[in-house]
Amino acid sequence: MINHLAPVQNPTPPSGSPVLVSGASFAGLATAFWLDRLGYQVTIIEVASGLRRGGTPVDIEGETIGILERMGMFDAVRARALPPRAFAFKDADDRSLGGFGVEGSSRARFEIHRDDLLDILFSGIDGSVEVLFGRSIKQLEDGPDGVTVTLDDGTRRTFALVFGCDGNRSNTRKLVFGDEENFTYFMGGYVYLKVVPVTGILPPNVSEVFSVPGRTAILNGYDDRTDIGLAFRTEGEIEYDYRDRAQQRALIRDHFDGLGWKVPTALKHVGTGDDFYFDRINQIRMPSWSKGRVVLVGDAGYCVSPVAGMGGSMAIIGAGRIADALERHGADYAAAFQDYHDKLHAFVEEVQERAANDGMATIFPTDDAEMTERDRKLREGELGL
Ligand SMILES: Cc1cc2nc3c(=O)[nH]c(=O)nc-3n(C[C@H](O)[C@H](O)[C@H](O)COP(=O)(O)OP(=O)(O)OC[C@H]3O[C@@H](n4cnc5c(N)ncnc54)[C@H](O)[C@@H]3O)c2cc1C
Numbered sequence: 115m116i117n118h119l120a121p122v123q124n125p126t127p128p129s130g131s132p133v134l135v136s137g138a139s140f141a142g143l144a145t146a147f148w149l150d151r152l153g154y155q156v157t158i159i160e161v162a163s164g165l166r167r168g169g170t171p172v173d174i175e176g177e178t179i180g181i182l183e184r185m186g187m188f189d190a191v192r193a194r195a196l197p198p199r200a201f202a203f204k205d206a207d208d209r210s211l212g213g214f215g216v217e218g219s220s221r222a223r224f225e226i227h228r229d230d231l232l233d234i235l236f237s238g239i240d241g242s243v244e245v246l247f248g249r250s251i252k253q254l255e256d257g258p259d260g261v262t263v264t265l266d267d268g269t270r271r272t273f274a275l276v277f278g279c280d281g282n283r284s285n286t287r288k289l290v291f292g293d294e295e296n297f298t299y300f301m302g303g304y305v306y307l308k309v310v311p312v313t314g315i316l317p318p319n320v321s322e323v324f325s326v327p328g329r330t331a332i333l334n335g336y337d338d339r340t341d342i343g344l345a346f347r348t349e350g351e352i353e354y355d356y357r358d359r360a361q362q363r364a365l366i367r368d369h370f371d372g373l374g375w376k377v378p379t380a381l382k383h384v385g386t387g388d389d390f391y392f393d394r395i396n397q398i399r400m401p402s403w404s405k406g407r408v409v410l411v412g413d414a415g416y417c418v419s420p421v422a423g424m425g426g427s428m429a430i431i432g433a434g435r436i437a438d439a440l441e442r443h444g445a446d447y448a449a450a451f452q453d454y455h456d457k458l459h460a461f462v463e464e465v466q467e468r469a470a471n472d473g474m475a476t477i478f479p480t481d482d483a484e485m486t487e488r489d490r491k492l493r494e495g496e497l498g499l
Contacts, residue, residue, distance in 0.1 A: 130153060130154070130155055131154055131155065131273075131274035131275070132154070132155045132156075132157065132271070132272070132273050132274060133149055133154045133155070133156055133157070133273050133274055133275045133276070133277065134156075134157050134158075134159065134251075134261075134263055134271075134273040134275075134276045134277065135149070135156060135157070135158040135159070135276075135277045135279055136158075136159055136250075136251055136276070136277065136278050136279060136280045136284075136285065136286045137158075137159075137160060137161075137278070137279035137280035137281060137284075137286075137412075137414070138158050138159075138160035138162075138165060138166075138236075138245065138247075138279075139165075139166060139232065139279070139281065139412075139429070140172070140231065140232075140235065140412060140425075140426050140429035140430055140433075141279035141281075141411045141412025141413065141414065141429035141430075141432060141433055142158055142160070142277070142279035142280070142411075142412075143158075143232070143235035143236055143238070143239060144181075144185070144235055144429065144430045144433030144434070145277050145279055145411050145432075145433040145436060145437070146158045146239045146243050147185060147235065147238045147239050147243075147433070148185075148433055148434065148436070148437030149277070149437070149440075150239060150242050150243050151437070152437060152440060152441060154274075154275075156239075156242075156243040156244065157243070157244040157245075157246065157271075157273070158239070158243055158244070158245050158246070159246045159247075159249040159250065159251070159265065160245070160246070160247050160248075160249070161248070161249065161250040161280070161285070162247065162248070163247050163248050164247055165232050165233075165236060167228070167229045167232065168228065168229070168309060168389065168391070169228040169307065169309070169391060170228065170307055170309065170334065170341045170343070171196060171225045171226060171227050171228060171334075171341075172225065172226055172227075172228050172231050172425075172426030172427070173223065173224070173225055173423050173424060173426065173427055174191060174195075174223070174224040174225070174226060174231075174426070174427060175222060175223040175224070175427060176222075176427065177427075177431050177434075178426075178427040178430045178431055179222070179224075181430055181431060181433075181434035182430065184434070185238060186238075187234050187235070187238060190234045191224065191226055191230075191231065191234060192224065194226055194227070194230045194234070195224040195225065195226055196224075196225045196226060196227065196319075196336065197318075197319050197337075198319070199225070199319045199320060199321050199334070199335075200213065200214060200215050200319065200320050200321070201213045201214045201320075201321045201323075202320065202321070202322050202323070203322075203323045203324075203325075203488075203492055204322050204323065204324045204375060205324075205375075206324070206374045206375050208375060208376075211489060211492050211493075212492030212493060212495070212497070213492070228426070231426065246265075249265050249266060249267060250265065250266045250285055251263055251264070251265060251266075251276075251285060251286060251289060252264045252265060252266045253289070254276065254286075254289050254290060254408065256290075256405070256406040256407055256408065259272065260272040260273055260274050260407065261273050261274075261275070261276045261406070261407050261408060263276065273407075274407065274447075275407050275408075275409070275447055276407060276408045276409075277408075277409055277410075277411055277436070278290070278408060278409070278410040278411070278414045278415070279410075279411045279412050279414060279429075279433075280414055281412070281413045281414055281417075282393070282396070282398060282413045282414070282417045284398075284410065284413070284414035284415075286408065286410065286414060287398075287400075287410055287414050287415070290405050290406075290408045291400070291405060294398075297398050297399060297400045298396050298397075298398060299396060299397040299398070299399050299466075299470070300350075300351055300394060300395075300396050301394075301395040301396055301397065301419055301421065301469075301470055301474055302347050302348065302349070302395070302474065302480070303345055303346060303347040303348060303394070303395045303474070303478055304345065304346055304348065304352070304365070304392065304393070304394050304395065305343060305344070305345040305391075305392070305393065305395050305420060306342075306343070306344045306345070306362070306366045306384070306390060306391070306392045307341065307342070307343050307390060307391040307392075307420075308341070308342045308383060308384065308387075308389070308390040308391070309339055309340070309341050309342075310339065310340050310342060310383045311338075311339055311340070312335075312336075312337075312338065312339060312340055313333075313340040313342075313379065313383065315333065315335075315340070315376050315379050315380070316333050316335040316340070316376070317335055318335050318336055318337045319335065319336065319337070320334075320335045321333065321334045321335070322335075322376075323477065324375040324376070324377070325477075325478070325479055325485065325488075326373065326485075327479060327480060327481045327482055327484070327485055328346060328347040328478075328480055328481070329344075329345070329346050329347070329369055329370065329373065330343075330344075330345045330346075330477060330478045330479075331343070331344050331370070331373070331375065331376070331377050331380055332344075332345075332477070333376065333380065340383075342380045342383055342384075344366055344369075344370055344377075344380065344384075345395070345477075345478050346366075346369040346370075347478055347480045351394060352365075356393075359388040359390075359392075362390075362392040363384055363386070363390075365392075366381075366384055366392075367381065367384065395419055395420065395421060395474075395478075396417065396419060397416075397417050397418060397419050397466050397469070397470065398413065398414070398415065398416055398417040399416070399466065400415055400416070402455060403415035403416065403451070403454070403455050404448075404451035404452075404454075404455065407447060409436065409451045409454070411429065411432040411433055411436055412425075412428065412429030412432050412433070413425060413428075413429065415432070416428065416432070416458075416459075416462045416466070418462065418465045418466050418469055419466075419469050419470075419473075421469040421470075421473040421474055421477060421478075422465050422466070422468070422469035422473060423473075424465055428462070428465065431458070431461075432454075432458065435454050435457060435458050436450070436451075436454045439451070439453040439454040439457070475487070475488065476488055476491070476497060
């Protein structure tokens with residue numbers, strides 16, 4: 115159950131102003147929650163016909179815990195936290211090369227299924243915020259009195275502020291800041307993720323990783339499901355049609371056919387279904403996250419990549435920080451947006467740097483030299499995942 119916060123003592127002026135949030139995932143739902151508490155009149159739009167479900171579990175740690183406590187949601191998160199998971203790197207004969215047992219896992223770090231966290235966050239805004247599914251922003255005009263937004267159904271409304279929380283391929287970012295390629299840092303690979311019912315190929319509450327240079331398979335076992343992750347490295351970006359799911363499945367087969375360990379069984383589960391996530395592994399790096407009355411939160415402004423294991427946390431932290439900045443600066447949204455960036459960007463850069471260097475080399479070693487170094491770190495207990 116969610117304990118709602120008491121209304122804030124000094125609602126941020128201009129209390130009651132209409133504001134728009136684009137995207138109803140972690141960044142969007144958390145941002146909408148805080149804006150509602152600050153007294154804004156919030157509308158949230160989501161391009162999908164409902165909350166976009168699926169995906170692998172989300173890590174909750176560090177500052178995210180404090181923010182969820184302030185939102186009155188931490189007890190609900192903890193109640194649905196997954197049991198701690200052991201983590202093992204394997205060789206082709208399924209021998210363990212090293213890893214972590216559950217005894218070393220910290221209770222200051224939780225994992226929760228993505229859908230459970232979405233439901234908890236959604237219940238925090240349900241009934242108090244206008245939610246429009248199946249809508250997207252078509253046009254934005256930033257003027258002296260607000261941002262006039264045209265939605266894809268043709269409706270036009272003016273908002274005091276617009277929050278782009280629409281993910282790695284953000285529509286808001288594209289409309290306001292331009293071509294996404296200007297802000298996309300390609301990390302040198304592609305990832306396929308699929309959640310399937312229990313496969314029996316690994317015990318529950320265990321993660322296993324198997325790599326050969328340039329290719330990695332990751333399996334996460336739970337009581338009720340198995341995550342299959344398959345990733346391959348490339349020199350540069352490859353051409354593919356993001357709508358063509360059969361082409362993406364073929365790419366995975368081409369890269370993983372013939373590999374040993376549990377890969378043949380994992381490939382059987384690739385099957386023919388379209389219910390998987392496939393994308394390049396990338397980050398979003400921007401010099402600023404706002405322009406005029408429009409500001410970006412979460413992956414839209416600073417995607418840290420799945421390798422960082424912090425995308426969900428970063429979105430919730432971003433939402434909490436933008437709310438703090440708006441509360442601090444009152445009606446001066448420009449100062450609030452600057453403050454939000456100034457106080458958060460160093461942390462974002464640190465997480466991105468760690469993921470792009472150590473994270474990639476550990477989880478997706480690209481050649482024999484990186485494999486050897488990873489194995490040395492495993493033997494000597496130097497890996498800090
Ligand atoms: C279905 C799904 C599965 C995922 N699975 C994984 C996973 O397995 N592992 C992993 O590391 N990360 C995964 N992610 C990404 C992860 O959720 C994010 O990295 C992280 O949680 C940051 O959250 P976010 O809210 O900033 O972005 P996201 O979670 O990506 O959410 C963006 C939201 O904006 C919506 N949106 C997109 N375009 C528009 C538009 N034009 N108008 C309105 N709304 C729009 C999307 O539908 C989505 O609901 C997944 C994301 C989604 C949407």
